[in-house]
Amino acid sequence: MAAPAFKNALVRWIDHRLPVFTFLQHELHEYPTPKNLSYWWNFGSLAGIVLVVMILTGIFLAMHYTPHTAFAFDSIERIMRDVNYGWLIRYIHMNGGSFFFIVVYIHIFRGLYYGSYKAPRELLWIIGVVILLLMMATAFMGYVLPWGQMSFWGATVITNLFSAIPLIGDGIVTWLWGGFSVDNPTLNRFYSLHYLLPFLIVGAVLLHLMALHRFGSSNPLGIDVKGPQDSIPFHPFYTAKDAFGLGIFLIAFAGVVFFAPNLFGEPDNYIRADPLVTPPHIVPEWYFLPYYAILRAIPNKLLGVIAMFGSILVLFIVPWLDTARVRSAKFRPTYRKFFWVLVVDCVVLGYVGANPPDGWFIVTGQVATAYYFFHFLILMPVLGLVERPLPLPHSISAPVLKPAEGKA
Amino acid sequence: MAEAATATKGHADGETRRDFIYLAAAGMGAVGAAATVWPFISFMNPSADVLALSTSEVDLKPVQEGMSITVTWRGKPVFVRRRTKAEIDTAAAAKLGDLPDPQPDAARVKKPEWLILVGVCTHLGCVPLGQKSADPKGEYGGWFCPCHGSHYDTSGRIRKGPAPKNLEVPPYAFLDDTTIRIG
Ligand code: HEM
Numbered sequence: 001m002a003a004p005a006f007k008n009a010l011v012r013w014i015d016h017r018l019p020v021f022t023f024l025q026h027e028l029h030e031y032p033t034p035k036n037l038s039y040w041w042n043f044g045s046l047a048g049i050v051l052v053v054m055i056l057t058g059i060f061l062a063m064h065y066t067p068h069t070a071f072a073f074d075s076i077e078r079i080m081r082d083v084n085y086g087w088l089i090r091y092i093h094m095n096g097g098s099f100f101f102i103v104v105y106i107h108i109f110r111g112l113y114y115g116s117y118k119a120p121r122e123l124l125w126i127i128g129v130v131i132l133l134l135m136m137a138t139a140f141m142g143y144v145l146p147w148g149q150m151s152f153w154g155a156t157v158i159t160n161l162f163s164a165i166p167l168i169g170d171g172i173v174t175w176l177w178g179g180f181s182v183d184n185p186t187l188n189r190f191y192s193l194h195y196l197l198p199f200l201i202v203g204a205v206l207l208h209l210m211a212l213h214r215f216g217s218s219n220p221l222g223i224d225v226k227g228p229q230d231s232i233p234f235h236p237f238y239t240a241k242d243a244f245g246l247g248i249f250l251i252a253f254a255g256v257v258f259f260a261p262n263l264f265g266e267p268d269n270y271i272r273a274d275p276l277v278t279p280p281h282i283v284p285e286w287y288f289l290p291y292y293a294i295l296r297a298i299p300n301k302l303l304g305v306i307a308m309f310g311s312i313l314v315l316f317i318v319p320w321l322d323t324a325r326v327r328s329a330k331f332r333p334t335y336r337k338f339f340w341v342l343v344v345d346c347v348v349l350g351y352v353g354a355n356p357p358d359g360w361f362i363v364t365g366q367v368a369t370a371y372y373f374f375h376f377l378i379l380m381p382v383l384g385l386v387e388r389p390l391p392l393p394h395s396i397s398a399p400v401l402k403p404a405e406g407k408a
Numbered sequence: 409m410a411e412a413a414t415a416t417k418g419h420a421d422g423e424t425r426r427d428f429i430y431l432a433a434a435g436m437g438a439v440g441a442a443a444t445v446w447p448f449i450s451f452m453n454p455s456a457d458v459l460a461l462s463t464s465e466v467d468l469k470p471v472q473e474g475m476s477i478t479v480t481w482r483g484k485p486v487f488v489r490r491r492t493k494a495e496i497d498t499a500a501a502a503k504l505g506d507l508p509d510p511q512p513d514a515a516r517v518k519k520p521e522w523l524i525l526v527g528v529c530t531h532l533g534c535v536p537l538g539q540k541s542a543d544p545k546g547e548y549g550g551w552f553c554p555c556h557g558s559h560y561d562t563s564g565r566i567r568k569g570p571a572p573k574n575l576e577v578p579p580y581a582f583l584d585d586t587t588i589r590i591g
């Protein structure tokens with residue numbers, strides 16, 4: 001790769017010794033990107049921006065937050081009332097968590113619809129699932145920090161999941177707690193890890209991007225870029241499109257931060273943690289509700305826990321479960337319908353997770369859980385073999401240049 | 409280099425002293441790594457001061473028949489229930505075959521009148537309801553865990569719901585007729 005001739009002499013001097021400018025030029029400007037990416041391709045860069053926002057607001061919150069059971073709740077109230085713009089920084093961080101999950105879930109479903117996990121992007125997808133797991137751990141531990149009732153009881157219920165492991169389970173739970181219940185040692189280590197994990201996410205994101213840039217983005221047609229006529233440089237075309245999407249996103253985000261900051265929150269978390277009183281109805285944050293529904297769908301403790309973790313781990317093997325030869329659901333009429341059934345199924349699971357486990361909700365939760373696993377473990381492999389995909393266009397530009405041929 | 413070459417030549421089966429040294433060094437490295445990791449794992453387990461706080465004494469005098477109090481032990485609630493005659497009888501009458509975690513009532517108490525339990529649901533750790541007179545006590549008249557619907561009987565044994573085990577009986581001793589020490 002020939003070093004591009006930079007105009008600025010200082011840039012040239014630096015680039016000769018430390019080729020960062022060449023690197024950026026190569027990865028952003030020359031980086032060929034399919035020219036048919038839709039707005040569903042905005043959510044990756046959005047997620048990256050939200051990650052930066054979370055880290056920035058988090059570092060500032062840490063300057064006024066006290067990780068001690070006797071002071072944590074009050075330090076948050078102080079941030080909200082006395083610290084300059086404390087309410088703003090905290091509401092951005094609190095709602096940023098929710099928006100992070102909205103963005104990442106859309107990003108994942110985009111991948112499922114367009115088959116973005118298929119060869120040669122399996123590792124890209126797997127790193128993405130790792131990022132999801134890290135995010136879940138980060139958000140779970142962050143939610144404990146304000147030390148409200150939901151913080152405390154959420155932490156208790158989730159750490160107790162590990163007690164389902166035969167023989168060593170109770171020892172693991174005591175080890176996680178650093179005591180005999182969720183208490184000050186637990187709060188301290190959660191704070192330490194809540195600070196650490198986002199930086200591990202940054203590391204995973206860099207690997208994610210490295211894997212992405214190896215073969216470039218997939219696209220709504222799911223066919224490979226055949227030549228220069230199919231692609232355009234990332235910058236300025238997609239930087240502009242991403243910036244426009246970011247503007248729309250920020251309007252929605254600011255709307256919630258300023259006008260409905262507790263929309264995603266639980267009123268119980270404004271009550272100080274009380275280890276002797278469980279709130280009558282414990283619910284996790286909304287983004288954990290589907291998993292919580294799966295946990296409760298199975299009346300056996302150990303199996304419930306296995307199913308819950310399994311619902312995420314199954315994503316790791318999706319590239320091998322899907323046997324179809326075409327990537328995009330655009331050309332898979334049957335899979336496309338089942339994709340939407342899966343989306344509805346996840347929403348139903350979330351709804352069941354938010355409600356107390358009795359009567360009608362139990363059965364619904366069980367059916368929805370069974371369907372979830374059916375989709376991945378049975379439908380995906382079988383449908384890929386039996387479904388007859390629609391004919392693919394010859395190239396990304398073909399349907400545009402010769403519409404009749406593309407539609408054939 | 410020359411020596412390495414001759415060493416390999418000397419052994420027809422391809423095994424050399426060098427292979428042994430590699431293995432021994434790698435093995436030693438693994439032992440060293442494990443020994444280094446151990447303090448970090450142990451660091452996260454309960455510390456000496458947390459362990460030192462692990463007994464509590466409870467004065468039983470103010471507790472009337474049919475009443476319950478909640479005390480804290482190791483940061484957890486402990487239920488102390490002075491059971492009525494009827495409660496003791498139903499607990500004793502339960503058929504062991506009907507219990508998910510079979511245990512006779514007699515094995516769970518030191519004096520039938522006093523039932524001492526760790527007030528933590530064995531499912532996922534919520535505090536069951538049933539200590540206050542207005543609380544729901546579940547279908548078996550003991551405790552009811554609202555989190556995922558576990559029912560405990562008047563001996564604190566699980567009867568219905570997702571919890572796998574009976575409410576734990578903490579180690580305790582009667583110091584005299586009206587005082588117990590838990591832990
Ligand atoms: C992956 C990025 C992150 C996510 C998803 C995340 C998520 C969360 C969540 C859900 C809360 C609870 C908000 C509430 O209910 O009040 C929280 C609190 C907190 N986080 Fe983060 N966080 C992230 C990064 C960080 C970083 C890098 C720091 C730096 C130290 C940080 C520091 C804090 C602090 C001090 C709190 C307590 C204040 C509060 O609860 O508002 N966070 N976090």
Ligand code: FES
Binds near residue numbers: 529
């Ligand atoms: S924690 Fe009590 S039923 Fe789940």
